[in-house]
Amino acid sequence: MSFVFVAWLYVHDEPAGDDEDLVKTGPVDQVLSVPSIGRMEQLLGALKPAESAALAIGPPWVWDTPTLSRFLTANDHSMDNLKDLLEDEDWHGRHSAWFHDDLGSHPNWTIVPLLKQAEAAYLLRRGEEEAAFAAAIDLAEMAARLQELESWPSFYLRSLDVHTRCVQLMAHLLSRTKLSGPALGASQEMFAACLFSGKQLKEQLLPAFYLYEKKLLLGDKSGAPLDTMPKGVQYARPGRLFFKNNETLDLFATTFRILRTEVGQVLTGLGNRVDLRGSARSVASAGYYQPNGAGEAYYLQHIDPYLDIPAQYLMARTRHLLVLQLFAIRRFIAEQKRLPLTLKELSPKYLPDLPTDPFSGDLFQYDIARGLLYSFGSNFANDGGRPSTVPLADDQEPTVEIGLPSAAPVRQ
Incomplete structure (x- = not known):
């Protein structure tokens, strides 16, 4: 009897758990075609990398003008593709066509924000400051649009990368701007509208990421429409010893509920931070020869990238709010011709x-x-600020330079 019981432990899988709180059903987009997908493919396929020597120097605003010009000229067609993509009013992010290929994992995504940073730097040297700000706003809008694509988790990671480059560029432009208060106000309004939404992350993206993992595990048994299977794969993982699909999925459900709780919480010290990786290990015994040992190992491997989401969101929000406040300070300087004595003057x-x-x-x-x-940053300490060539580069002390009022008149 003992042998039978032990054997049963290894082959028995729990019934599917209740995950209705994690699986969000939305309207199905049934437009005949999605031009944005083709434009994104064209953009990513045509991008040309920057010179390695230029990348070693630093961000595009420290490159010399000939280097900027060569990079922009090599990507002239890509600039047009990017413009066309951003001008699409609706990317139809819920359409099944987005699930066919993981475009968010394309290696050329790193070039996209670099291209806009180079464009802004080049325009600034030509005295076209408002156009330089428009290039930075393009990055903010790109980051926000990428976050709306729920088909692949990689799009969210790309949105974070683009957003980081955006706020760094915007902080650089603001620290030396000569624009008028009204001109800065117009850019501030557009930038504010691109602030990452904690509600969207909790109510749309985290459920989408959970469903993605559910589809990888269960295939057509996940209950998701067949045309939304990642790369069209419709089959569940084959049953085998030490791997129980339902129990493994329940591990994902438990952790995604924890993530949903953690997103957006204001952190005020080391004491109230949840050790998400410790929590993940605690819900999985991670012993390979346990009845679900292989499933637990699979879970730990797949869940790991998601565990950084609350911290990533918090840092992205911090950077965005710092730049938003820098906008206000520079508008104050443009109109009052002095620095605000305290932030409350804003x-x-x-x-x-x-x-x-x-x-x-x-x-x-x-x-x-x-x-x-x-900001106090991720070490929760006031270290006096750490300015650098690349603003907001230090997560332990995200810092922007205000730029002291210039003796030159502010352009109206």
Whole structure:
């Protein structure tokens, strides 16, 4: 009897759990074609990398003008493709055609934000500052649009990469701008509209990521439409010893519920941070010769990239809010011809509400003497700000330089 019981433990799988709270059904997009997919494929396929020597120097705004010109000329056609893609009003992100290929994993995505940074740097040297800001706004809109694509988790990762390059470029432009208050206000409004949404992440993207993993495990038994299977694969993982599909899926469900709870929480110290990797290991015994040992190992491998989502979201939001406040400060300088004595002078004219630092729960740190605005960052400590050639590059102390008022008149 003992042998029979042990054998039963190894072959028995639990019934499918209730995951209705994680699986969100939305309207099916049934348009006949999605031109945005073709435009994205053309863009990614045609991009030419920057010179390795230029990349070693630093961001595009420190390249010399001939290097900028060569990079932009080599990608002249890609610039047109990118413009066409951004001008598509609706990418039809819920359409089944997006599931056919994982375009978010294309290696040329790293070139897209670099191209816009180079364009902005080149325009700035030609004195076309408003056009340079428009290039930075294009990056903000691209990041927001990529976050709306729920078909592949890779699109969310690309949105984070593009957003990081965007805020770094925008902080660089703002620290030396000569634009008028109204001109800056117009860009500020467009930039504010691209702030990553915690609600969207919790209610749309995390459920989409869970469903993606469910489809990988169960195939057509996942309950998802057949034409939304990743790359068209409709079959469940074959049953085998030490791997139980339903129990493995339940591990994913447990962790995605934890992630949903953690997203957007204001962190004020080391004590209230959840060790997500420790939690993942605790829900899986991770012993290969356990009844679901192979399933637990599969879960730990696949869940790992998702565990960074709450921290990634928090850092992206922090950077965005810092740049948004920098917009307000530069508008104040343009109109008042001085630095604000405190951040409270910015509200309500330049900002309806003053944003708070997600890592402290208080206002961002403002050092008027050094011209710095910064966050406590991921180490939850006030280290005085850390300015650098690439703004916001240090997660432990995300910092932007304000740029002191120039003696030159502000252009109206």
